[in-house]
Amino acid sequence: MEEITCDKIHREHTLIRVLGITSLTILVLAGVAGSAPFAYVTNLGDYNLRGYYYDTNYNGAIPTPSVAVIDTATNNITAKVPLGDGWPIGVAVNPAGTKVYVASATIDDVCIVYVIDTAANTVNTKVNIRSSYPSGITFNPAGTRVYVTKQRDNTDISVINPATNTLMAPIIVGPSTYDIAFTPDGKKIYAANSRNNTIYVIDATTNKVTANVSVGDSPYEVVVTPDGKKVYVPNYNSSTVSVIDTATDNVTATVPVGDSPHRVAVTSDGNKIYVANNYTVSVIDTATDTVIATVPVGTSSREIVVSPDGSKVYLGNLYNNSVTVINTKTNTVTARVPVGEWPMGIAFTPDGKKVYVANADSDNVSVIDTATNTVTATVNAGIYPTGVVIVPFTDSNMADQSTGAISNTTEDIEVEGINLSSEENAVELNNSNNNSYNNPNNNNSKSNNSSSSNENKPSKNNSTPGFRLLGSLICLYGGWNLRKE
Template sequence: MEEITYDRLYREHTLIRVLGIAALAILILVDIACAAPFAYVTNLGDYNQRGYYYNTNYNGTVPTPSVAVIDTATNNVTARVPLGDGWPIGVAVDPAGTRVYVASATIDDACIVYVIDTATNTVNTKVNIRSSYPSGITFNPAGTRVYVTKQRDNTDISVINTATNTLMAPIIVGPSTYNVAFTPDGKKIYAANSHNNTIYVIDAATNKVTANVPVGDSPYEVVVTPDGKKVYVPNYNSSAVSVIDTATDNVTATVPVGDSPRRVTVTSDGNKVYVANNNTVSVIDTATDTVIATVPVGTSSREIVISPDGSKVYLGNFYNNSVTVINTKTNTVMATVPVGEWPMGIAVTPDGKKVYVANAESDNVSVIDTTTNTVTATVNAGIYPTGVVIVPFMDSNMTAQSTKAISNATEDTEVEETNFSSSEEQNAVELNKSKNNNSESDNGNSSGRNESSKNNSTPGFGLLGSLICLYGGWNLKNK
């Protein structure tokens, strides 16, 4: 009989520990990868208060704005998070996916930012901005700060410290600053001001304006390329896009585009910029800063987004009640998908398989299957849904993170957080609802913790079983 030595016991104990930690890391990563994300949709009120806006019978209460939480695996509403009075203008999710921030304009002309815990779907903090009518809300890349821009006569950008959810010193800018964008390293902020036709360059460390860059007439949005070298600014009343060199903060090109450009997005490789005009999309080659294609679409876009793999652009056509799908390789229209009335917010799931479209006038959300480019579900999200974000964010770094976690199995296992920020600027649309819509049934209305799909346990146990079998075979071989 073979003598059982201390060295052998130590080796077996070490292998068991390594395999155990590796199995735990794999189980955690499989759980993260398989769990279905949730769509958070801002609404002006719940369905039981719908009649308030149609001048018909209602339950006697003033509608309460809310956020509907949709399980993307089932397309059911699993929770409704009530907010205070007023109108939810912007919604953003932190890079970790643990909190959703909603900026709301209240009836008494103030602004409240509601902080929703995504584990419990409850508001755990309210931050009073104390100024009227926000225009957008954005996280910095690290997720440590939230920036709230404002319309009308407000002359500052509010800054929230996310560790304490308290206000920091505001950034002093001009009135009607609509949107901000960050360089990928988080060191610079570019803010679009439609009143002064200026882009403010802000030092993110000090929150001080370091430069004023004159651009065209009425800039509303701004986007920074992934390499951080260029900024693209659509000028609504100039029918042109200003290009800013971030090294010098000077305009290096002015690119003519279609009428009334407002929305803009950039591909993940930084090679193309897509600009949503009134009824076309201009495609700009970032190497030459020239328009290489003009794609006909519907009228008056409210949102333009790119799929995670960069292969498709999704554009909501406000007055055509449709979403245009553009192939980024050929810059041609793949499909025009009919959705509800007045599509506004658009978000794509991390796997790129579904697109969620908030239809304001229809009081619902259309779910588009990206394989067939057809609507496969219509979700009764609430009254006048306008904004949507997906929680949590995942990206292609997941594979690298998995490898790292397993290779570090003898040390502390960790999954790195991805630095993604999400922002959404809301357009002011009049609540002039003259028609009466029939009441629609809710797709599910439960409160509390998110319940992800339960079909993700088998892969984890399969991996764990494989590791156990591997150890068993090694043990028999050495007996």
């Protein structure tokens, strides 16, 4: 008979404890892995300040722009992250999903980049880029650099090292460089300059311009195919798309499209390019670089995104207050979804089951069920929400393997030279607190659009209205210039 000793009992007890802890850890991780992603929505402040854009006294409350964090499982706002003076222009998420970067322009013409920790939903760092008008903010595919593009007379692209959140040497380019895109390997950057009608080719290792590619009139956006072989550039005032061969950095085709092309998206297989024009969407076959379909849509399309599985295109129609859905197999419109006023930012959840649409002039976010293409919730996310990105969960291994640059650029609506708008997706768990901003006793929030059982009504305070910041931006309501003419 085996002798049972105290040492043996201790070892078995320890083994049971280890196995128990391991099992508990697996259960906890399994539960976390099943957590829903979070939507981060940039906006200009809280509802108690709504309607005071014309206030000239500049007394009392000063708006605090923020980022609303929406739990996509419940469509409740779980946090609001204040940003400070200014208004958010662009938002980007690092590939690991642990940090959200927001480029904000202040009343003093200074660009501040706020760094949000997605675990705590707090701003842990601010990077001052000094005098500039930001137009967008983007991560490189590896997540090791952050790039801030600028408009008007700024002649550089700011580069931030996210490991230290300090400024690196800027990339010297021409004024009004709006958008950038990376080759999938992260080695080359293509930057669109609307004033010089030029695409700058930048070595991402040295951050030096290696070539200037002449394209059509007023390029605002640029997209690289998934295989990294071609770059497509819509030329706003030329009604064309320039095609650049990345091997030679020469224009190999100029494709006629609809009027005022300004936004562009590529399918995940790289076979089709969708170009948002003023009244149509042009579909370009990347094998032949010819237009194979022209799809009628609403007026002034301001955002275009492709679903994760590549089967659908969702397009925001600024003046029609709707989102057009295009089937990529047939290139026909399958639905027109009514949303709030001035839909701008659009983002898919990673599973493609939901689309979040930031409606600037309705002060809310529409949630679209992609199976039925109906709005299932309307979330009050703050004044003039324009940018939205989705931050889903991923484990550390997945984060290490990530190579996608997650970004949100802003190009559509200029406010005295400042643009407001949005784009794309993201990655990781948000461990925000469970504080809900729903207030069933609050009936004062604006609800121009549809209501829903999931509608959020953020709490308000009784601060005396007065707009030192936005009082000077009367054009926010009525005098916005759409693009460069």
